[in-house]
Amino acid sequence: MKDLIIKLTEISSPSGSEEKVRNLIRNSIEKYVDDIKIDNMGNLIAIKKGNSKGKSIMFDAHMDEIGVIINHIDKNGFLRFSPVGGFFPIHAVTHRIQFQNGMVGVIGEELRKDYSKVTPLDKLYIDIGAGGKKEAEKYVGIGDVGNYFAKTIVMENRIIAKSLDDRIGCYIMIEAIKRIKKTKNTLYFVFTVQEEVGIRGARPAAFSINPDVAIAIDVTDTGDTPESSKMEVKLDDGAAIKIMDSGMLTNRKIREKLISLSKKNKIPYQLEILERGTTDAFGIQITAGGIPTGAISIPSRYIHSCSEMVSINDVNACIDLTVAFSKEYND
Amino acid sequence: MIIANLSNAMGVSGNEFEIRSLLYKLAKKYADSIKIDAMGNIVAYKKGAKSKRKLMIAAHMDEVGFVITGIDDKGFLKIARVGGIDPRICVDKRVIVGRDKIPGVITSKPIHLLNKSEREKIVPFSSLLVDIGAKDKNEVKKYLKLGDSIVFDTIFEKLNQKIMKGKAFDDRLGCYIVLELLKKNYEDDLYAVFTVQEEVGLRGANISAYSIMPDYAVILEATGAQDFPNKKDINISPELGKGTCITIKDGNSFASPELLDMSIKLADKYNIPYQFKKTGVGGTDAGVIQISGKGVKTIVFATPARYIHSPVSISSMDDVKSTFGLTDVLLNNIK
Numbered sequence: 001m002k003d004l005i006i007k008l009t010e011i012s013s014p015s016g017s018e019e020k021v022r023n024l025i026r027n028s029i030e031k032y033v034d035d036i037k038i039d040n041m042g043n044l045i046a047i048k049k050g051n052s053k054g055k056s057i058m059f060d061a062h063m064d065e066i067g068v069i070i071n072h073i074d075k076n077g078f079l080r081f082s083p084v085g086g087f088f089p090i091h092a093v094t095h096r097i098q099f100q101n102g103m104v105g106v107i108g109e110e111l112r113k114d115y116s117k118v119t120p121l122d123k124l125y126i127d128i129g130a131g132g133k134k135e136a137e138k139y140v141g142i143g144d145v146g147n148y149f150a151k152t153i154v155m156e157n158r159i160i161a162k163s164l165d166d167r168i169g170c171y172i173m174i175e176a177i178k179r180i181k182k183t184k185n186t187l188y189f190v191f192t193v194q195e196e197v198g199i200r201g202a203r204p205a206a207f208s209i210n211p212d213v214a215i216a217i218d219v220t221d222t223g224d225t226p227e228s229s230k231m232e233v234k235l236d237d238g239a240a241i242k243i244m245d246s247g248m249l250t251n252r253k254i255r256e257k258l259i260s261l262s263k264k265n266k267i268p269y270q271l272e273i274l275e276r277g278t279t280d281a282f283g284i285q286i287t288a289g290g291i292p293t294g295a296i297s298i299p300s301r302y303i304h305s306c307s308e309m310v311s312i313n314d315v316n317a318c319i320d321l322t323v324a325f326s327k328e329y330n331d
Numbered sequence: 332m333i334i335a336n337l338s339n340a341m342g343v344s345g346n347e348f349e350i351r352s353l354l355y356k357l358a359k360k361y362a363d364s365i366k367i368d369a370m371g372n373i374v375a376y377k378k379g380a381k382s383k384r385k386l387m388i389a390a391h392m393d394e395v396g397f398v399i400t401g402i403d404d405k406g407f408l409k410i411a412r413v414g415g416i417d418p419r420i421c422v423d424k425r426v427i428v429g430r431d432k433i434p435g436v437i438t439s440k441p442i443h444l445l446n447k448s449e450r451e452k453i454v455p456f457s458s459l460l461v462d463i464g465a466k467d468k469n470e471v472k473k474y475l476k477l478g479d480s481i482v483f484d485t486i487f488e489k490l491n492q493k494i495m496k497g498k499a500f501d502d503r504l505g506c507y508i509v510l511e512l513l514k515k516n517y518e519d520d521l522y523a524v525f526t527v528q529e530e531v532g533l534r535g536a537n538i539s540a541y542s543i544m545p546d547y548a549v550i551l552e553a554t555g556a557q558d559f560p561n562k563k564d565i566n567i568s569p570e571l572g573k574g575t576c577i578t579i580k581d582g583n584s585f586a587s588p589e590l591l592d593m594s595i596k597l598a599d600k601y602n603i604p605y606q607f608k609k610t611g612v613g614g615t616d617a618g619v620i621q622i623s624g625k626g627v628k629t630i631v632f633a634t635p636a637r638y639i640h641s642p643v644s645i646s647s648m649d650d651v652k653s654t655f656g657l658t659d660v661l662l663n664n665i666k
Contacts, residue, residue, distance in 0.1 A: 016585030041626035069580055071610040074564040082611035084580070142607045143579035198583065204626030
């Protein structure tokens with residue numbers, strides 16, 4: 001378990017450049033599924049076939065992560081960049097950025113005149129230690145993408161890592177795939193691209209699969225840290241069953257099914273209302289003729305930073321709930 | 332000259348009547364079949380020699396402009412903008428109004444009637460009117476009605492052998508390139524699409540892509556060049572004359588990694604000049620085409636144009652040729 005989580009979170013695959021993590025996931029699940037394919041957008045779709053009486057269920061977690069993209073290299077070899085997804089300046093200064101080729105740099109900032117304000121991204125740069133433009137161009141170019149360079153720490157009941165959003169969702173699906181031996185429902189496990197830049201992968205995947213029902217698995221915020229925003233989700237209180245976020249309301253029947261399955265199987269759960277942010281579920285729900293969609297969320301602190309934090313107990317609850325739903329959904 | 336006619340034609344988003352009939356006439360000659368869909372997009376189809384896959388090329392025919400929202404008693408037109416136009420560039424400009432192309436002027440107060448604070452303020456859209464020289468409301472109503480569109484009055488001309496000036500280069504240059512590509516023959520089936528309502532939210536492309544469900548799409552655009560003097564050594568925009576702009580990432584799409592890789596290799600191989608578009612800014616029809624249906628592999632090639640979304644843009648014919656050339660080799664080499 002530990003090794004896989006470390007691999008999934010330390011790998012560098014920002015939105016639009018998901019190849020590395022896609023290969024890792026593919027290698028981890030290939031022997032456990034009946035069919036596996038990559039669609040036009042780059043989504044990885046793994047299928048476990050059910051019988052003719054079963055329903056079709058799409059499970060979804062996104063593979064991409066936030067990051068940066070180089071838009072200019074100045075004459076002294078400093079890199080200017082744009083964000084890929086919600087890359088926020090407040091988390092950024094002096095952190096390390098790794099590029100796809102393994103090159104690492106440090107985020108620096110222009111002279112800050114007002115220390116009460118956060119320096120915006122256009123006044124930040126990445127220093128890869130190059131002596132000038134020519135030297136920098138040996139290692140990086142315009143359009144190269146990078147993300148936080150951070151070591152993953154797995155404790156007894158906590159994980160600290162970059163990109164737990166949403167590699168922990170990918171991990172949950174991978175574990176579910178391994179645990180589900182036989183299934184009456186046909187299960188589509190979709191590892192999507194480009195969630196962080198606007199839910200771009202999930203929609204076409206859902207359109208082509210057109211399942212009876214879908215469940216998105218992604219992180220959510222918590223309200224359990226000092227002076228945090230009011231939110232009922234806490235670390236260690238179990239799998240969060242989403243009611244609403246800023247992009248969607250989950251399907252009531254699916255929500256109730258998830259709650260009753262949690263009770264029946266004694267899986268710890270809590271209910272989630274997220275005021276800011278959304279997930280692939282939002283895109284899936286309004287695709288094709290409309291797909292009844294629910295969402296299982298992993299409570300997470302410090303989302304979109306290089307030190308996101310989740311509870312291992314919660315992660316296990318999410319795996320249990322995913323497996324239970326795949327077996328017992330029959331409506 | 333075709334580019335001149337395309338640039339001069341009227342076609343504000345939602346009211347693309349003139350540019351659509353011009354493009355229809357021009358595209359019909361080269362297409363096996365051609366139709367106009369419910370949104371008003373033109374879809375021209377040309378069967379490929381081997382017909383293995385569906386390739387879509389697309390450019391938007393609409394342009395930014397204005398629409399008449401009211402006529403006051405004195406015969407001045409109240410207007411709203413259609414698409415992204417900066418209010419600072421509007422006052423005093425000459426415009427053309429409605430299907431009968433009535434000339435007009437966007438109103439302003441002359442400088443000697445402005446008080447000090449007015450001189451320092453930007454005139455908001457809400458107080459801009461169009462003057463067509465009518466004596467009252469009734470006279471206006473003989474020629475115009477609510478909903479008629481208004482474009483800047485700019486006639487295309489060449490400044491020299493390479494550089495051209497005109498309105499609506501965004502995206503009539505793309506339309507021109509799509510027409511040129513439609514003359515060629517490819518192995519795969521080609522769907523040449525001229526979309527409507529891009530400037531107001533990519534509304535036409537979505538529908539056309541959904542009905543075609545292509546495997547690949549190349550979007551031909553014009554993109555803002557901002558290559559006038561800039562002291563600070565950061566984030567340069569595309570430059571005129573430096574080749575077609577390959578988009579790696581803009582505000583609503585990433586290039587398909589497969590097509591991006593192929594395009595760069597082909598441009599290098601065939602010595603086609605190219606540059607990269609400033610990352611992260613703007614959005615194009617690619618954003619909705621790539622996530623339509625089952626998903627489409629897309630890439631955007633844009634011709635740089637200075638002063639886009641204003642009465643006049645400036646572009647280089649060399650860049651148009653580069654955009655055409657790169658698209659042509661890509662369509663021949665998609666594997």
